[in-house]
Amino acid sequence: MNNDPVKTREAHAKFHDFLRSKKRASATILAYGKDIDQLMFFLEELKKEHIKDVTSEDIQAFLTSLQGKGYTPKSLSRKLNSTRTFYRFLKVNEFVTDDPSLLVSHPKYELSPPRVLTPLEYRALRDAASVDPRLYAIIEVLLQTGIRIGELAGLKMNDVEENALHIAPYEGHAARDVQLNRRAKDALKRYLAIRPETTDNHVFITKTGKPFLVRNIRDAVERYFRKAGIENAKINDLRHTFVAHHLRNGVSLTFLSKVLGHKRLSSTERYLQYIKDAKPTESTTLIEL
Secondary structure (H helix, E strand, O other): OOOOOOEHHHHHHHHHHHHHHOOOOHHHHHHHHHHHHHHHHHHHHOOOOEHHHOOHHHHHHHHHHHHHOOOOHHHHHHHHHHHHHHHHHHHHOOOOOOOHHHHOOOOOOOOOOOOOOOHHHHHHHHHHHOOOHHHHHHHHHHHHHOOOHHHHHOOEHHHEOOOEEEEOOEOOEOOEEEEOOHHHHHHHHHHHHHOOOOOOOEOOEOOOOOEOOHHHHHHHHHHHHHHOOOOOOOOOHHHHHHHHHHHHOOEOHHHHHHHHOOOOHHHHHHHHHOOOOOOOOOEOOOOOO
């Protein structure tokens, strides 16, 4: 244990530096940073200058204060997860001896079922985006491979192979290769033919040759959802749609879990409670949507 007590703000700064040193995605750093920032402001109001003086009652009071501001149980649960990650870091580095966050219970909430696009909807989205080769390729790659938006944004030119994409390690997930079907290959080929010349090696770039950032990809795709008249849909629903249609077509849970890059099979199995007509078998044949 360090002899000098660590101040709350200093603890936060050390945690932020740790995340950067581990090359966590910027979205993850922002999320953790914002959550712990809120906690730090609250602790300062309580005059908790040193992190060792924080109690489980303080953390519970923090969550209760956020609840009073209208935060949902799901958001509060995420704040608690961020706090626990923060305290794991503090314990490993011997800035604290106890973890008060472990004595705080997660608020209960029901998970919303994933939004799964119908064939009519994803065809309408495809048609709406057909005028934009870059967005069309992004939509097809997400829909046909099921990769995460952050993984897509991180793709480099040498990750694109003739029949597959190499997905680099991402936010603690191992590297993997995913198949490219005809639709995805055709869409990528069309985009790469008009991709601006640049020294940047990212596959998806802006008109000025800079990497196409996750938040901008999300905004652009969701704009095409609106153009296609598809309501209540988000970019992550393309991944949900990939999963749902493959489970309905009998693809093996274990195989699908590997394709998706899930750390645990239970993450894939969770879909079964929402997709009532799922019929997974031992098939390893992916379909074209």
